[in-house]
Amino acid sequence: MKAKKYNNNDSGFLAVFITIVKTYLPFFLRILPASLRRCITLAFLLLSSTVYAQQLPFAHLSIADGLEDTVIFAIEQDKQGFLWIATRTGINRFDGDRFWTYGQNDGLPNNLARDILNTRAGRLWIASERGIAWFDGKKFQTLTDWPKNVSARVIKEAADGSLWVATYGAGLLHISAGQSPQILETFDRSSGLPSNRVRSLLVDNKGNVWIGMSGNIARISQGQVQTIQWHARRTEIRTFYQHSDNEIWVGTRHGIFHFVDGRFLPLDLGMDLSKQTINTIKRDSKNTVLIGTRDFGVYQYNVNGQVKHLDMKDGLPDNSVNSIFQDNEGNLWFGTYGGGIARLSTSKVLNWKAQKGLPNPNVYAITDDHTGCIWIGTNGDGVSRLCNQELTHYTRDDGLPHNKILSAMIDHNGTPWFGTLQGISHLQDGEFINYDQDNGLSGSVSYHLIQARDKTIWIATNNGLNRFVDGKIVQFRRIHGLPDHRINHILESKNGDLWIGSANGLIRYHQGKFSNWTTEDGLPANFINDFYEDEKGGLWIATNNGLSYFYNGVFKNWRKEQGLPHNNCTVILPGKNDEIWIGTSRGVAIFDGNDFTVITAKEGLVFDLVNRGAGYRDPEGNIWFGTGEGMSRFAADFKPGDSNPPPVHLLSISNNQTQLAIDDIAQIPQQDSSLHFNYSAISFQRAPDVNFRYRLDNGGSSKWRETRLRDLQINSLAAGEYTFEVTARIGNGQWNDAPAVYKFRVTPPFWKTTW
Incomplete structure (x- = not known):
């Protein structure tokens, strides 16, 4: 040939x-x-x-995901664990799965929000274009004595719980804490500030208040205003940062400066930032300094003095980064100017x-x-x-x-x-050598090929199985005992048998004879996409209707109900510690024998749709997946996000579309009982793995019921006193032992009431 x-x-x-x-x-x-x-x-x-x-x-979140706007000014986390995002057109609250939007109709002074602060007491404050407001759990409450038409730019907390607010027009405002916040004092030009337009603000570890303006820096120490001489090129002071050694840094339109011997000097970080606008400077849990810039992405400066640059080519959605935040799971969040937010x-x-x-x-x-x-x-x-x-x-x-x-x-x-x-x-030797049906192949579409230990090449096609050895092709089709001509995958087992995945079940080629197993024998589906053999000789099988394990002639199956993200399993690979990695049409699942951990585009996968057979484990143990929009490589030492029980919160309760107060015991007429519960469990890394269970108890021993839904409707209850409980876990991990609880009473109609 x-x-x-x-x-x-x-x-x-x-x-x-x-x-x-x-x-x-x-x-x-x-x-x-x-x-x-x-x-x-x-x-x-x-x-x-x-x-x-x-x-x-980077996991990107934008308007299509529920984000209010793609221009992000600030990111913060409240005491319950929700993430809050300040945008040009409102505030978002996020639990890892859903966004809620708050604006002027919810009490905000203005939809353009520039900063967010979560105080040590757990109160959430917003600095907006027309003043500040705090969240009371339902809506925002505003400061009644805020100066008219003045923009709030930055809000910081002092050691005593009071607030400092940088404004654009009224200088610096000092706000009291407590149930009825009010302005305590104002620092402006009449107090010694060089300008009433304050751009940036910092309360340092000693209680000094640093104030940044255009070309000027002031400091309030023990109630006295002091102007700090600026000896460098006149520039806007955009952000302050206090380093781990207590040194004060400032980000400007011309790089970073630090406060040394009573004056600010250019800071040498081993890179030239003198022509870059610095929007924000933050430090993460590893003491790495993160510098967000306008148009040039992010710089990471670690404790060893090493610098790494990240921009759109590394996965950021936009090169202008306004805010950086690290949540209590350790995730890094990047708020951009026009690209939404990104989580790493x-x-x-x-x-x-x-x-x-x-x-x-x-x-x-x-x-x-x-x-x-x-x-x-x-x-x-x-x-x-x-x-x-x-x-x-x-x-x-x-x-x-x-x-x-x-x-x-x-x-x-x-x-x-x-x-x-x-x-x-x-x-071979720079030349492609090709074989098709003219050269003896039984079918032109070649779905899979392997080389056996005896160096024979086996080829799976749309029209039968082929063996290629010594330049000759031998065909196997129905007339040779092959149960089906559509062959998807081939595997040589440890004992030398050939396992064949077809469109009509599992096939074994043993000593020249074919055997066949189908759904009638326990397979979840006859269409097999991929498989691999474990150390025991068991076969893990990816089908288009679930995962299966074949051992000693018995199939054990898993589907979406058991934790798979989708029933169409396209790839199956061995991981470390006996883990099984399964590619599906809705992401990747890691199976440890008991629990599935789901990884989607929100958890780092390049795209949710993993193509059939597009998986590979390299010699170093790295796991590769080919998808509809790119390729992902998971390092051999990759670990999924934390599986600690997530915090659970009741968000709203209504009866016949009438909102009920969560902290009150409602009286609900029996003939009108139609309760709707909306709840949340907060997880950013493992949101697809969140499972809930709930029970409605009226004095008996009510059983827990499991669900993946975040809304629940309960109708036609008998009269009595009830307690509704809901809790959550990650995958099949530990349930949160502090469920969210709501108590209510269903009252009988008057004709059933004892007189």
């Missing part, structure tokens, strides 16, 4: 050309007109898009998307050649090789038989093989 050959000797020309251009382009551009420079620079950026880049698993929960996941080098984000196959290079098959744009931090692409123009790649594997000699929509191919 003579295979078709296509020469690929010129495939490296583009990479060489790009290298030459990168070297000489800066010198060449200097002598060209500005308009021509822009055109050439744009052309080069498009040409060099094949350069490899990876992204951190782990650095143990890396993502690749189309705009980061992949020509097509729809990844169907992943493998590696054990030299550090990853081979990626795409749905329509051929093969990409990820090697030495660069991507190289191969298509039909380079000799592939088709650009839709359905499977990939590396043989014992290190040669890559590919199953395509038009036969199989392998790359």
